[in-house]
Amino acid sequence: MNILGLETSCDETAVALLQVQGDNFVLPINLVSSQINLHQKYGGVVPEVAARAHVETIFPLLQESGLAADGSGVDVIAVTGGPGLLPALRIGLETAKALAFAWHKPLVAVNHLEGHIYSPWLSAIKPSFPALALIVSGGHTEIVLVKDHLNYQIVGATRDDAAGEAFDKVAKLLGLGYPGGPAIAQQAQLGDPASIPFPRPMSDSGDFDFSFSGLKTAVAVYLKQHPEAPVADVAASFQQAAVDILVQKTLAAVKKFQPQALILGGGVSANLHLRKTLGESLTARHPAITYHVPNLEFTGDNAAMIAAAGYFHAQAKRFVNPVTLIASPNLRLK
Numbered sequence: 001m002n003i004l005g006l007e008t009s010c011d012e013t014a015v016a017l018l019q020v021q022g023d024n025f026v027l028p029i030n031l032v033s034s035q036i037n038l039h040q041k042y043g044g045v046v047p048e049v050a051a052r053a054h055v056e057t058i059f060p061l062l063q064e065s066g067l068a069a070d071g072s073g074v075d076v077i078a079v080t081g082g083p084g085l086l087p088a089l090r091i092g093l094e095t096a097k098a099l100a101f102a103w104h105k106p107l108v109a110v111n112h113l114e115g116h117i118y119s120p121w122l123s124a125i126k127p128s129f130p131a132l133a134l135i136v137s138g139g140h141t142e143i144v145l146v147k148d149h150l151n152y153q154i155v156g157a158t159r160d161d162a163a164g165e166a167f168d169k170v171a172k173l174l175g176l177g178y179p180g181g182p183a184i185a186q187q188a189q190l191g192d193p194a195s196i197p198f199p200r201p202m203s204d205s206g207d208f209d210f211s212f213s214g215l216k217t218a219v220a221v222y223l224k225q226h227p228e229a230p231v232a233d234v235a236a237s238f239q240q241a242a243v244d245i246l247v248q249k250t251l252a253a254v255k256k257f258q259p260q261a262l263i264l265g266g267g268v269s270a271n272l273h274l275r276k277t278l279g280e281s282l283t284a285r286h287p288a289i290t291y292h293v294p295n296l297e298f299t300g301d302n303a304a305m306i307a308a309a310g311y312f313h314a315q316a317k318r319f320v321n322p323v324t325l326i327a328s329p330n331l332r333l334k
């Protein structure tokens with residue numbers, strides 16, 4: 001089955017063609033056009049600016065992909081239906097609907113978080129079920145029990161800021177620019193992670209929820225009191241606190257739900273310290289549970305992961321009607 005994936009939920013316009021034969025997932029087309037340069041001067045993503053850039057980019061990307069103009073070679077179209085920025089989501093959605101009409105192809109709508117969960121299916125070794133997924137991105141931080149394909153139970157979530165949002169806000173406080181995650185990670189390599197004892201919010205809450213806004217505030221207060229603090233030490237200590245809390249809560253959930261596999265996904269899963277610490281902690285305590293992280297190219301937003309999740313929608317015959325499909329900016333996993 002050949003799945004055309006489209007993703008425009010935030011600040012990446014992405015087009016991919018995924019070919020699935022049994023367990024073999026091949027990606028002849030995988031294009032991502034990032035808008036980071038456009039949003040940098042605002043210090044964050046501006047929805048209308050994002051939408052305008054998606055409009056200008058999506059058809060040139062389809063053209064560049066080399067797909068046949070009549071849609072031959074495509075069996076199913078998969079598009080991100082939400083969550084995300086409404087004006088941005090609409091561009092991918094309307095494009096997908098138009099192509100589904102013109103080409104007479106079936107359409108599936110994928111939850112963006114589901115895409116991040118399915119990003120490890122783009123690697124050779126696939127997770128088994130039940131799986132537990134830690135999804136950490138700019139907009140979301142969730143621990144999800146994946147009982148089987150397309151069967152989700154959210155067991156923990158952030159009560160305020162997402163993990164990536166905390167990286168972005170702390171980077172802003174440190175004058176490191178946008179997006180903050182990669183900049184913090186780079187600075188952290190040069191600093192001492194034990195130099196500043198930032199709090200680990202909600203570590204004793206007894207549930208699997210997170211809070212990152214208190215951690216960000218703690219960094220802001222510290223910087224006010226210590227304006228000369230070395231940026232690298234602040235970055236390393238903040239990153240250590242964020243990773244500690246993510247790993248602690250995830251391993252507590254692993255202990256409770258005893259999954260076959262642990263998945264790490266979302267933009268923050270590009271963080272090498274998080275990838276390594278979570279993997280090492282899992283192996284030390286639960287050596288039989290397999291650990292799955294996407295290749296670095298599939299950590300941030302991309303259309304390949306949407307096509308991968310879309311494949312399982314198509315297998316389950318969960319097709320949607322292009323006439324009635326609308327964007328769902330607050331779509332939840334269920």
Ligand code: KG4
Pocket residue numbers: 010136137138139140163164165167168179180181182185266267268269270271272299300301
């Ligand atoms: O999944 P994603 O590309 O977009 C959303 O769905 O939100 O995630 C973007 C987030 C941003 O907050 C960015 O700062 C963060 O991922 N990020 C990182 C790293 N690379 C990207 N955070 C920590 N360390 C990184 N290396």
Ligand code: ZN
Pocket residue numbers: 112116137138266267300301
């Ligand atoms: Zn994302």
